[in-house]
Amino acid sequence: MRIVIYISAFDPITKPHIETAKKFLKNENADLVCFYVDSTNNSDTYHREQMIKLAIKPYRKFVLINNYQRLMRKNKEYEYIIVENDESDRYSDLFKSGKISVVEKKVCSYIFNNGLYAKKIMSSYINEDRFKHCLSVADLCLKIARGNNLDEYKAYLIGLYHDIAKDLKKEELSIYMNIYKPYEIDYGYPVWHQYVGYYYLKHTCCLRHKKMLKAIRHHCLGDDSDTYSKLIFVADKLDPLRNYDSSKEIEIACKDLNKAFKIVKSQNKNYLESRGVYDCDNGRDGL
Ligand SMILES: [Fe+2]
Numbered sequence: 678m679r680i681v682i683y684i685s686a687f688d689p690i691t692k693p694h695i696e697t698a699k700k701f702l703k704n705e706n707a708d709l710v711c712f713y714v715d716s717t718n719n720s721d722t723y724h725r726e727q728m729i730k731l732a733i734k735p736y737r738k739f740v741l742i743n744n745y746q747r748l749m750r751k752n753k754e755y756e757y758i759i760v761e762n763d764e765s766d767r768y769s770d771l772f773k774s775g776k777i778s779v780v781e782k783k784v785c786s787y788i789f790n791n792g793l794y795a796k797k798i799m800s801s802y803i804n805e806d807r808f809k810h811c812l813s814v815a816d817l818c819l820k821i822a823r824g825n826n827l828d829e830y831k832a833y834l835i836g837l838y839h840d841i842a843k844d845l846k847k848e849e850l851s852i853y854m855n856i857y858k859p860y861e862i863d864y865g866y867p868v869w870h871q872y873v874g875y876y877y878l879k880h881t882c883c884l885r886h887k888k889m890l891k892a893i894r895h896h897c898l899g900d901d902s903d904t905y906s907k908l909i910f911v912a913d914k915l916d917p918l919r920n921y922d923s924s925k926e927i928e929i930a931c932k933d934l935n936k937a938f939k940i941v942k943s944q945n946k947n948y949l950e951s952r953g954v955y956d957c958d959n960g961r962d963g964l
């Protein structure tokens with residue numbers, strides 16, 4: 678029996694990793710490919726191993742191992758070929774730079790649902806100022822969630838992801854809007870990114886948390902009564918990086934989100950009416 682020990686960072690495992698493993702079976706005339714996570718640069722292997730399990734599930738000749746030396750000691754009669762650090766790892770970096778399609782759908786879903794590489798991915802989608810805004814909103818979401826007994830991690834990720842589509846050009850947003858066709862399309866271009874963000878996270882990134890998706894879909898208008906929808910609406914508008922003092926409202930939000938939601942909703946309505954515009958994110962200071 679010929680066994681390939683495939684050692685790589687798999688951070689995360691990508692489609693090219695799988696293609697490489699298939700080539701091992703063919704070119705090395707191997708019977709089995711054993712995936713082993715290289716922990717040299719990152720000792721936390723749990724998520725990477727979970728993602729490998731998802732990616733290799735359809736292939737009966739692929740297995741995940743956590744100690745190849747023991748395997749070799751126990752089964753001395755087999756022939757082993759050890760392959761380390763192949764170039765497929767560069768596709769992992771490509772994924773983290775926003776090229777979502779290089780990973781399998783199930784792996785992509787695992788990544789977004791667990792918030793893996795979230796900051797790196799977000800920084801590749803939006804400009805530096807917007808990224809700072811998303812980080813700041815994520816921190817505020819977490820703070821408000823803590824004060825209102827909500828899921829802090831879910832709240833943080835909603836804040837981080839909420840403007841994922843904000844930097845797309847009008848033409849690109851328009852393409853998504855024509856596929857998705859939300860009935861609120863008439864709200865106009867500045868609001869479109871909430872629908873496109875929702876659609877992209879749901880269908881391309883395979884994010885499955887319904888409340889997170891719903892919150893992102895309503896973050897501009899604040900027109901949903903779910904707690905997480907109120908949370909992101911409030912945190913987005915009260916972001917301390919915006920050019921006005923929101924400390925009083927933040928204090929209220931950390932104690933009573935519903936009360937803060939009513940206040941912020943009313944403030945936002947007055948502000949937009951005074952300017953004669955309806956631009957959720959480009960109010961106040963243009964973030
Ligand atoms: Fe937004």
Ligand SMILES: [Fe+2]
Pocket residue numbers: 810814839840913958964
């Ligand atoms: Fe925002």
